[in-house]
Amino acid sequence: MKCGIVDVGSNTIRLSIYHWEGQTFKLLMNKKEMAGLAGYIKNGLLSDSGILVACRVLAGFKALLRNFDIADLYVFGTASLRNIVNTEEALETIEAVTGIKVEVLSGADEAAFSFLGATVGGGAPGSGMLADVGGGSTELVAYRDGAITSGCSLPMGSLSLFTKHVSGLFPTKEERKAIRSDVKEELEKAKTAGLRCSHLTGVGGTFRAAAKLCNDLSGADPDNRIIPAGEIHALYKGLKKGDQDTLRQILRSVPDRVHTILPGLAILTAILDAYKVSTVSVSACGVREGYLLRRVMEGTSHDQ
CATH class of the missing domain: 3.30.420.150 (Exopolyphosphatase. Domain 2)
Structure with missing residues (x-):
């Protein structure tokens, strides 16, 4: 199976595409955008401009996966969405604009x-x-x-x-x-x-x-x-x-x-x-690979 995992970070938004089977996986491709979302935060609020930057990048990644005939896309946010006061508003806007649900990871x-x-x-x-x-x-x-x-x-x-x-x-x-x-x-x-x-x-x-x-x-x-x-x-x-x-x-x-x-x-x-x-x-691997293992591979095996 193939899937895309996106990490919406404060500096970069990164897409990794994996092929996985059972308990093993292989990285097929990485792509990143220097979104700089932390620069759009003022007084704890992620600005509308910052939210739209995230939407633009995520929509582009979604289109890329569609071109590769990959349907499974998982998106999570870290401090960029966790440490702001308008998290829910940002998530709702992203979903409304792109159709993508973003999971915000706890620290x-x-x-x-x-x-x-x-x-x-x-x-x-x-x-x-x-x-x-x-x-x-x-x-x-x-x-x-x-x-x-x-x-x-x-x-x-x-x-x-x-x-x-x-x-x-x-x-x-x-x-x-x-x-x-x-x-x-x-x-x-x-x-x-x-x-x-x-x-x-x-x-x-x-x-x-x-x-x-x-x-x-x-x-x-x-x-x-x-x-x-x-x-x-x-x-x-x-x-x-x-x-x-x-x-x-x-x-x-x-x-x-x-x-x-x-x-x-x-x-x-x-x-x-x-x-x-x-x-x-x-390490060459980190949070995206951990998310793949715990949320995607383990979660899918439990559903079967």
């Missing part, structure tokens, strides 16, 4: 699905910690012997911090301090605070972008997914200093994240410091 479900996806992708072995840094939220999960022991969702992401604190393209020194203060405050409130973990599994676009930049700058294999914490700290330091080689590499490697990479790295480096992390493995 706990998002964390659990990210962990499940990373586990299936081989990115979260044994015991340790997982972090999923998105555009509008950050999920932290501690696990032991393949089971979650504690977890939480924090209302901070690369785009939401940029929107809240940054007036230009790159944050000033004072803006970086404000971002760092917010991140530190949220991490101190996390259920996982006080834990120590030398190895961290990273999920999400911010981790993938950081890994790509580190690999490109160091000359490592582009497919390398094991990144020393020191390289991520060095990347953040180079960007803060305005190092021209590092800035040019951003434009070559991750141009769509030129404005969010610094706030994202502020979150990443704070997590590495807080949990005394020495190495990071970046």
